[in-house]
Amino acid sequence: MSTFIADWLNILLRWAHLVVGITWIGTSFYFIALDLSLRAREKMTPGVFGTAWQVHGGGFYHVEKFTVAPEFLPEDLQWFKWDAYLTWVTGFGLLITQYYFNASAYLIDQSILPMRPSEAILISVLSLVGGWFLYDWLCRSRIGQNTPLLATIVFVGIVGAAYGFTHVFSGRGAFIHVGALVGTIMACNVFMIIVPNQRKIVGALMKGEEPDGKYGKIGKQRSVHNNYLTLPVLLMMVSNHYPLLTGHSNSWLIVALILIIGAMVRHFINRHEAGDHFKEIGWTLPVAAIGLMIAIVMTAPRTDPAVAGMEVSDTEVMTIVGKHCVMCHADHPAHEGFDEPPKGVVLTSVDKLRQFGPVVEMQAVKSNTMPLGNETGMTEEERQQLGAWIAAQ
Incomplete structure (x- = not known):
């Protein structure tokens, strides 16, 4: 192609x-908020669980x-399903286009x-299919009737998958597969559980x-799961x-923190919309803040002791760049995957390397993100x- x-x-x-x-x-967040805002009132239609009065757009x-x-x-x-189906279809299409067609560059790190x-x-395919069947089995088992236990096992399962992905794929490939x-x-959950159960009720x-x-109860359970997983998966999808x-050496631990932070924030929003007092739900925000601070500390820049005092000449550094970087980062890249230098970064001279030094340092020194898939070894x-040359500039 x-x-x-x-x-x-x-x-x-x-x-x-x-x-x-x-x-x-949007529909997921809205319906969870709607469900939590329902109230039993004196006069309701027979068979109604609760009602909600809302105002929006002047109505x-x-x-x-x-x-x-x-x-x-x-x-x-009205059925709410095609947005979920198409989100997965387009997402898998992106996985194919970006990672499968360019597996040696984006998915594999030799x-x-x-x-x-x-x-x-x-x-990749087997992990996605297997992950669904394992999760579905857990929900259908007795474990699925115990919400705290199920949440704990699903959390451990996702973190375990992240650990496995980081030992199989490249850093970018691992993170995107957690999101996938x-x-x-x-x-x-929508295609296999929620919509089929709704069809049974309609039938x-x-x-x-x-x-x-x-x-309806089973569908509601899976819908709530989706609601709590939304914030973490959004960050996974833009992580590349x-x-x-x-590029962190323990990126699977960062995945664990993202899950905790996202779940805590989502729980606070959900319970706030349900009308819970801040005293009852306020604990979630400090937990999320602590998780965020741990993630920031974990990813903070550190000076490699091996770099201290190392002297590298312009000629030496350009030899390294010429071997590993210029095939992509040139005015006219030689790499078959690029017609233009990625992100406009050109590294064909000392001045250009000095200009883009901070970007190069993050991508190729403080992480192994570049070269892509470490194709050049x-x-x-x-x-x-x-890193020593960049630090000396």
């Missing part, structure tokens, strides 16, 4: 992914939620685990039968832009020499 076509495909998929993702997240809205389902359904019943692109892609795994679980009503309330996350000693 030509770089021109690949770039346009990437842009269009990314744009579509954002649009449908925003729609899915007033009165919403009712039935305990199970109404006695009859209108012809214009210094972590030597393998062929086909092997990396197979591991969680996103697959969320989309499958019973159409037959004149009383629907089983368990289907931040080597301080993906850049050594730790060369990274130290590059």
